[in-house]
Amino acid sequence: MALRSRQTVVMLPMRVWDLPVRLFHWLIVVLIPLSYLSIKGGFPDVHKAIGFTMIALLLFRVAWGLFGSDTARFARFLRSPGAAFHHLGAITKREPDTVTGHNAAGGWMVALMLLLLLLQAFSGLFARNRHNVEGPLAKYLDDAAVQAVSFVHAANFKVIFAAAVLHVAVIGVYLFVKKQNLIRPMLTGKKRLPAATRAPRMASPLLALLFLILAAAIAAALATQF
């Protein structure tokens, strides 16, 4: 009679998110509500300052998605639609977390959120409201175009809000149904993974700093030169 051995998988803490990705994430979580409150509360200058900060953060994130750490790279987390649907099929299945970065479905959601945020931040540059609060590039467009862009800027915020609610709800499903805590790794950078998992390569913090300085310089030029 064949003996069945019960294998225990050894789990070890592994760094999956670098500091730049975590800082980027928690900064946008704070800045998005503040950008809404500032413009609605009558502080357009604060709104614009937050907007330029968001532009710098987003430009940084795009560069980091191309040249940064493994788990930050678009080429790594944008998998085939088939892989995404396969992952979604098991979303309520209780199983240990073996994913090193964004999962196959989450990767597409992340890309969508980044695109929506880019559209939001860059449309703000051309927007104007009825109190003549305007972005620095609005003066280069005619009235009809400014109106259209301002509509996009206002409507897209609702889409971002809906995407963020869905994002948090899905993370709740992972936590309470699938029993996988994705929030802790986004805070600490570390996840417990099977010991045999290949550790992702983390890019140099100096490279991150260089990209951040370049991104901030572009945002500052937009804020001051036009």
Ligand code: HEM
């Ligand atoms: C991701 C960053 C941004 C977010 C989340 C955001 C969000 C918003 C929201 C919610 C409104 C109110 C829309 C409404 O009336 O319903 C608004 C208006 C406005 N924002 Fe932004 N914004 C961002 C970036 C920017 C930037 C970079 C600028 C320009 C420097 C800007 C300039 C304006 C202007 C001029 C308005 C008034 C015109 C309008 O209502 O469309 N925003 N923004």
Ligand code: HEM
């Ligand atoms: C304004 C609301 C939010 C927006 C726009 C947002 C956006 C994002 C984006 C763009 C990423 C990808 C990070 C990257 O690769 O750079 C991400 C990941 C993540 N977010 Fe959020 N987020 C929001 C709120 C939250 C909240 C409130 C939580 C916690 C409950 C959260 C938890 C996470 C986690 C755990 C991940 C990593 C998911 C994974 O393991 O693949 N987010 N979020």
